[in-house]
Amino acid sequence: xxxxxxxxxxxxxxxxxxxxxxxxxxxxxxxxxxxxxxxxxxxxxxxxxxxxxxxxxxxxxxxxxxxxxxxxxxxxxxxxxxxxxxxxxxxxxxxxxxxxxxxxxxxxxxxxxxxxxxxxxxxxxxxxxxxxxxxxxxxxxxxxxxxxxxxxxxxxxxxxxxxxxxxxxxxxxxxxxxxxxxxxxxxxxxxxxxxxxxxxxxxxxxxxxxxxxxxxxxxxxxxxxxxxxxxxxxxxxxxxxxxxxxxxxxxxxxxxxxxxxxxxxxxxxxxxxxxxxxxxxxxxxxxxxxxxxxxxxxxxxxxxxxxxxxxxxxxxxxxxxxxxxxxxxxxxxxxxxxxxxxxxxxxxxxxxxxxxxx
Amino acid sequence: xxxxxxxxxxxxxxxxxxxxxxxxxxxxxxxxxxxxxxxxxxxxxxxxxxxxxxxxxxxxxxxxxxxxxxxxxxxxxxxxxxxxxxxxxxxxxxxxxxxxxxxxxxxxxxxxxxxxxxxxxxxxxxxxxxxxxxxxxxxxxxxxxxxxxxxxxxxxxxxxxxxxxxxxxxxxxxxxxxxxxxxxxxxxxxxxxxxxxxxxxxxxxxxxxxxxxxxxxxxxxxxxxxxxxxxxxxxxxxxxxxxxxxxxxxxxxxxxxxxxxxxxxxxxxxxxxxxxxxxxxxxxxxxxxxxxxxxxxxxxxxxxxxx
Numbered sequence: 316x317x318x319x320x321x322x323x324x325x326x327x328x329x330x331x332x333x334x335x336x337x338x339x340x341x342x343x344x345x346x347x348x349x350x351x352x353x354x355x356x357x358x359x360x361x362x363x364x365x366x367x368x369x370x371x372x373x374x375x376x377x378x379x380x381x382x383x384x385x386x387x388x389x390x391x392x393x394x395x396x397x398x399x400x401x402x403x404x405x406x407x408x409x410x411x412x413x414x415x416x417x418x419x420x421x422x423x424x425x426x427x428x429x430x431x432x433x434x435x436x437x438x439x440x441x442x443x444x445x446x447x448x449x450x451x452x453x454x455x456x457x458x459x460x461x462x463x464x465x466x467x468x469x470x471x472x473x474x475x476x477x478x479x480x481x482x483x484x485x486x487x488x489x490x491x492x493x494x495x496x497x498x499x500x501x502x503x504x505x506x507x508x509x510x511x512x513x514x515x516x517x518x519x520x521x522x523x524x525x526x527x528x529x530x531x532x533x534x535x536x537x538x539x540x541x542x543x544x545x546x547x548x549x550x551x552x553x554x555x556x557x558x559x560x561x562x563x564x565x566x567x568x569x570x571x572x573x574x575x576x577x578x579x580x581x582x583x584x585x586x587x588x589x590x591x592x593x594x595x596x597x598x599x600x601x602x603x604x605x606x607x608x609x610x611x612x613x614x615x616x617x618x619x620x621x622x623x624x625x626x627x628x629x630x631x632x633x634x635x636x637x638x639x640x641x642x643x644x645x646x647x648x649x650x651x652x653x654x655x656x657x658x659x660x661x662x663x664x665x666x667x668x669x670x671x672x673x
Numbered sequence: 674x675x676x677x678x679x680x681x682x683x684x685x686x687x688x689x690x691x692x693x694x695x696x697x698x699x700x701x702x703x704x705x706x707x708x709x710x711x712x713x714x715x716x717x718x719x720x721x722x723x724x725x726x727x728x729x730x731x732x733x734x735x736x737x738x739x740x741x742x743x744x745x746x747x748x749x750x751x752x753x754x755x756x757x758x759x760x761x762x763x764x765x766x767x768x769x770x771x772x773x774x775x776x777x778x779x780x781x782x783x784x785x786x787x788x789x790x791x792x793x794x795x796x797x798x799x800x801x802x803x804x805x806x807x808x809x810x811x812x813x814x815x816x817x818x819x820x821x822x823x824x825x826x827x828x829x830x831x832x833x834x835x836x837x838x839x840x841x842x843x844x845x846x847x848x849x850x851x852x853x854x855x856x857x858x859x860x861x862x863x864x865x866x867x868x869x870x871x872x873x874x875x876x877x878x879x880x881x882x883x884x885x886x887x888x889x890x891x892x893x894x895x896x897x898x899x900x901x902x903x904x905x906x907x908x909x910x911x912x913x914x915x916x917x918x919x920x921x922x923x924x925x926x927x928x929x930x931x932x933x934x935x936x937x938x939x940x941x942x943x944x945x946x947x948x949x950x951x952x953x954x955x956x957x958x959x960x961x962x963x964x965x966x967x968x969x970x971x972x973x974x975x976x977x978x979x980x
Contacts, residue, residue, distance in 0.1 A: 354779060354889035356786030384779075384889065469932075502931045505940065509893040510884035512924065515685055519928040522681040534891075535789075536884040543792065558789050558886065669934035 348403035352410035367571030387412025447595030451567035453632035456489020469520025510536035690921030696899035699871025706864035707971035711767025714896025715774020720873025745873020844969035
C-alpha cells in the first residue's frame with residue numbers, strides 16, 4: 316500500500332502519428348491500465364505482466380499506465396476506480412486477490428472493459444484469464460524425477476490456493492512417471508515475496524535431504540541458496556539463470572504478451588467480449604527456459620516429448636488414475652481431470668508429504 | 674533428527690536472528706535516551722538497498738556495509754532534526770520515516786532487482802572444518818561475530834561507563850539531566866544516529882549476507898519485530914539478543930517442522946513475537962516498581978530546554 320507508485324508512460328507517439336487517421340483515432344481512444352500486486356522489479360510475477368504491457372505499447376502504440384505494489388485489500392478498489400475514472404477503457408488486474416474489487420468497480424463502469432488474472436468470476440465487462448502453469452510443472456516433474464539422487468524434492472509454497480496446490484500435484488505426477496520412489500516435501504511460507512524467509516525454507520529443505528528446490532514464491536532467493544549449496548533448482552515466472560547459473564535446471568516462464576496484445580487489439584476494434592481464457596504451452600502463455608546443459612540428453616529428449624505431447628493434446632498432466640494421499644481414486648483410469656476439478660483443487664495427490672493446510 | 678540437521682538449523686537461525694540483533698540494539702540505545710523511533714523498518718530497508726547498490730557497483734561488500742550504515746544514520750538524522758529541533762511528535766515522525774524509507778528504497782532500488790551478488794564469505798579456514806563445534810563456532814560470516822561483540826559492547830556501555838549512565842539519565846529525566854548541565858539534545862542526537870546506523874547495518878546484513886539480492890520490501894517487517902524485541906527484552910541488551918534468537922528461531926523451526934510433515938498454523942507462529950511483547954508489556958506495566966526499573970521514564974516525551 317505504502318509502496319504504490321504512479322507511473323505513466325506515454326506510448327510510442329511516433330508510431331501513433333504514423334498510423335492512418337482511423338487507426339490513430341482508435342489508438343487515442345484506447346488507454347490500457349494495469350494493476351500489479353508486486354513491484355515490477357520482483358523479477359517474477361509482476362515483472363512478466365509488465366513485459367506484456369510493454370508489448371502493447373510497442374506493437375500497438377497505445378498509451379498504458381501501471382500501478383505497482385497494490386495491496387490485495389480495499390486499496391485495490393481505490394486504484395482500479397482511479398484508473399477507470401482517468402479514462403482507461405481496458406484494465407488488467409493481475410492478481411487473484413483483486414477479484415472482488417475488480418467486479419465491484421466493473422459494475423460502476425459498464426463501459427470500461429476489465430481483465431482479471433487467475434480469477435473465476437466474470438461479468439459482461441469482466442474477462443478472466445490465466446495460464447496453465449501446471450503444464451510446465453508436469454514437464455519439470457519429469458526432469459526433477461530423473462535428476463534427484465535423494466528422491467526428495469523440496470517445494471517452497473506461498474498460500475494453499477488451488478493454483479499452488481495444482482502445481483505441487485502436477486510436479487509429483489510428472490516425477491512419479493519417471494521415478495516411482497520420489498517424494499515432495501512442501502514448506503508453506505505464507506508470503507509471495509520475502510527473500511529471507513524463502514531462502515530459509517530452501518535451507519531447511521536441503522538440510523532435510525532435498526536435492527532439488529522448486530518454488531511457488533516470487534523471489535530468486537531459493538535459487539541462490541540452491542546454487543550455494545550445490546543442489547538443483549527451478550526458476551519461477553521468469554528465467555532466473557543469473558542467480559543460479561549452475562543450479563537452474565530450467566524455469567517456468569509466464570508469457571502474457573501475446574494475450575495482452577490480442578485483447579488490446581480487440582478492445583480497439585470493438586470485438587472485445589467477456590471470456591475466460593486458460594492458455595498453456597499451445598497458446599505460448601507458458602514457456603520453459605533453456606534446459607541446463609548438465610541435464611543428460613535422454614532426459615531432455617523425454618522432457619521435450621512431454622512438452623510436445625501436452626502442446627498437441629496427446630498428453631494431459633492430470634490423466635487418471637490419480638489417487639489422493641489416502642489412496643482414494645480421484646480421477647479413474649482412462650479419464651482426465653476436467654477444468655472444474657483443476658480450478659478447485661484442494662487435495663494433495665499421492666507422493667506429497669505432509670498435510671495440506673486448511 | 675541427526676546432529677547435522679540440528680547444526681544446520683542452528684546456523685540458519687543465527688543468520689535469521691542477526692539483522693534483528695543489530696536493529697534491536699540500535700533502537701535500545703535510542704529508547705534508553707528517551708526517544709521512540711518507530712522508523713526502524715524504513716531505516717533498515719534503506720540500509721539494505723544502499724548496501725546492496727554499493728556492493729554491486731563497487732564490488733566491495735565492506736564498502737556496502739559502511740554505506741548501509743551511513744544511509745540508516747542519514748535517515749535517522751532527518752528524524753533527529755524533526756523531533757529534537759522542530760519538536761515533532763516521535764510516534765508520528767517515526768511512522769512517517771518508515772513509509773518514507775520504504776518508498777525511497779524502491780526508488781533507489783529501481784534497476785538493482787535481478788542483479789546478483791556473492792554472499793559475505795563464511796567461516797574461518799581450517800577451524801570451521803572441526804566436526805560439530807567447527808561450523809557452530811567458526812562457520813559464520815564476520816557480521817554474526819560482530820553482532821555478539823556489539824551486544825556485549827552496548828551492555829558494557831550502558832552499565833559500566835559514565836557516558837552510558839549519562840545516556841540513561843537523559844532518558845529517565847531529561848529536565849534533571851539538563852539542569853545539571855548535560856546537553857540533552859546533543860546526547861539524543863548521538864543516540865538516534867547510532868540507532869540509525871545499527872538499523873542500516875541490520876538492513877545491510879539482509880541484502881548482503883542473509884539473501885544477497887534486492888527485492889522491494891525485502892525487510893518484510895523485521896524492523897517492527899526489532900521494535901517489539903526492545904520492549905520484550907525490557908531494554909536489556911543480552912535479553913534483546915536472546916529474544917532475537919528466539920523470534921528468529923520460531924520462524925525457522927516452523928519451516929523445519931513443516932518439512933517433517935507436522936502442521937502448525939504459520940499465522941499463529943508469526944504473531945508469537947508480538948503476543949510475547951504484549952504479555953511482557955502487561956506484566957511490567959502492572960507493577961510500578963518494574964516500570965521504574967525498566968522503561969525509560971521520558972520515553973517518547975518531547976524535551977524543551979526552556980521548561
